[in-house]
Amino acid sequence: MKLVILDRDGVINFDSAQFIKSPAEWKPIPGSLEAIARLNQAGYKVLVATNQSGVGRGLFDMDTLNAIHEKMHKALFAAGGRVDAIFYCPHAADSQCDCRKPKPGMFKRIADCFNADLKGVPCVGDSLRDLQAGAAMGCLPLLVHTGKGERTREEGGLPEGTLEFADLAAAVDFILGRS
Template sequence: MKLVILDRDGVINYDSPQFIKTPDEWKPIPGSLEAIASLNQAGFRVALATNQSGISRGLLDMVTLNAIHDKMHRSLAQFGGRIDALFYCPHAAEAECTCRKPKPGMLEEIARRFGMDLDGVPSVGDSLRDLQAGLPLGALPMLVRTGKGEGTLAAGGLPEGTKVFADLAEAAQYIIREFA
């Protein structure tokens, strides 16, 4: 099985320092939905791993998060794309849970759900914590310059072997070319 792991905010949709709190605030980055559809069409399963501390902060509830994800799924379907599994951490950083990236809990759950090792599996994010989460499992870190990506790149300290792309569309082209 071919698998790709994606972060949500800043990779698929525009991010906001005030969090994405409503379906109206969820707006896809140009080319991102088509990129996911092209990964699907090339035989890749797509898993989403996203920190959503806005839930524990009281900025949105589960009904609203589900509505945001419903909008994402419907938007993707218009391009023939899909997310095969969606994982989120609702906790704030101070909760010290094992699922909040940069800890690997969500990615460990993805590995269990798909019954596979994540060694060499592309993991695309826009922040250092996205890249760090997959390292203990051998996932291949890929940084996009969208969202927080430019700032992450400028700050340095990227994991060894990190591939850097303009956006998800460019990353998807690389993944399809190198891993399909």
């Protein structure tokens, strides 16, 4: 089974320091939806692993998070793509959960749900914590320079073997070129 794990905010859609709190605020990064569609056409299952601490902070509720994801699903469908599953951590940053990236809990759930070894599975993120969570499970860390990616690159400390790309479309070119 071919898997790719994507962060959401800053990779698929534009990020916001104030959080994406409504479907109206969810706007895809140009080329990201088409990139996901290309992965789907090549036989990849595309999974999203996203911290959504806005739920735990009370900035939006689960119905709103579901509505945001519904907008993403519809936009992807219109572009000929799909996300096969969304894994999210709703907890605030100060919680002691094991699912909030950089902890690998969401990635462990993905491995369990898909009965898959994540060694070498591309994990695309724009922040250090996205890459650390994937690397802890043996994923191949791919940093995109959209979202927080430029700042993440400048701050350094990336997991060993991290590859860098301008955006999700460029990362997908690489993924499809090696399969």
